[in-house]
Amino acid sequence: MIMENKVFDPFSAYSKALKKIEESGIRPTKQRRILARMLFEKGDRHISAENLFDEVKKEDRKISMATIYNTLKQFTNLGLIREIVVDQNKSLYCTNNKSHYHLYIEDEGKIHDIPTENINLDIPSIPACLTLHNIDVIVRVRSVKDKKKS
C-alpha cells in the first residue's frame, strides 16, 4: 500500500481510507493520498474545501481547488467523509464516519459532533416507495456573548 506517512499503521483511519480508495477502483494518486492524510490523520474534523486547500499549502505542497473539490466529492461518494451544509454558502466535510449528529454554534461558525447515543430520536416508518438515506440533526445554538437577534 502506498502511504503518505512513514510509519505504517494498518488500523489508522488514514490506512483504512487508503484501502477503500484502492478497492474502489479510483487511483491512489499523490493528491488523493495527501488529502486522505490531511483528512484522516488528525482525528475527527469538520473542514471546508478552502481550509483544506490552505492546509496543503502550509505543507509547501499545492493541490488545485478543482482537485480539492473533485476529491472531496469522490471521498463523499465512497462514504469516507460526509458533507454537511450548515448555511447556504459553505459546505463542511466531516471525517467522522460513525453515525452522529451536529451541534452548530452559529455566531462562531463552529461545529461539533454529538454521538448518536446522546440523542434519542424516533422517526415514523418510511413509506415503501422511499429508502432512508440519512438523518441530519443540527442543533443550532448561539453563544450568549452574542446579544443580537439577527
Next chain:
Amino acid sequence: MIMENKVFDPFSAYSKALKKIEESGIRPTKQRRILARMLFEKGDRHISAENLFDEVKKEDRKISMATIYNTLKQFTNLGLIREIVVDQNKSLYCTNNKSHYHLYIEDEGKIHDIPTENINLDIPSIPACLTLHNIDVIVRVRSVKDKKKS
C-alpha cells in the same frame, strides 16, 4: 390594515403576517404585501426565491430579484418564515411557522413537513454559555425508482 386581497379575514396566516410586518416597523409596501400574500395564502409551502419570482410574474406583476431576496431575509428575521438549506446551492423558505421537521426526497428535490409530534427527539442539556436557537431535523430519503448510488 392594508390588504392585498379583497376579503378581510383577521385570522388568516396572511393577515397575521401583515400585522407582524406593520408592528415590526418595516413599511408594508406593495411588494411586501404581494409577497406576504403569495407566501401565506396557499397553506404551508417550501419555496425558493426563484419560484417566488416566477409566481409573481405569472400574476402579471413584477418584483425584482433583489427585492425578493431582501424581503425573504426580512421575513425570516421577523420569524414569519424559516430558511432551510437542503443542499449547498439553494435555500428554500418554509411558511409553516409551527415547530416541525423535514422530510427531503433528494432525487426529486421535494420537501415535506413532519410535525414535531411525529418525531420523538431528546437532546442533552445545552451548556449555560450557549442558547438554543433551533433544531433542524432533515430525514433524507430517495425514491426507490432511483437505483443509482450517486
Next chain:
DNA sequence: TTACATGCAAAGCATTTGCAGATAA
C-alpha cells in the same frame, strides 16, 4: 419632506466544467 424601499446592473463567492498536459498502471 425625508427616511426608507425598490430595481437595475454589477459584483461576489463557492463550486463546477472544459480541455490541454501530466501521470498511474
Next chain:
DNA sequence: TTATCTGCAAATGCTTTGCATGTAA
C-alpha cells in the same frame, strides 16, 4: 500505451451590493 487524473482559467448559478429613482408616512 492509454485510460484516468490534475490544474488552470473560464463559466455557472445563487445571492448580495451600490446607487439612482421611487414611495410611504
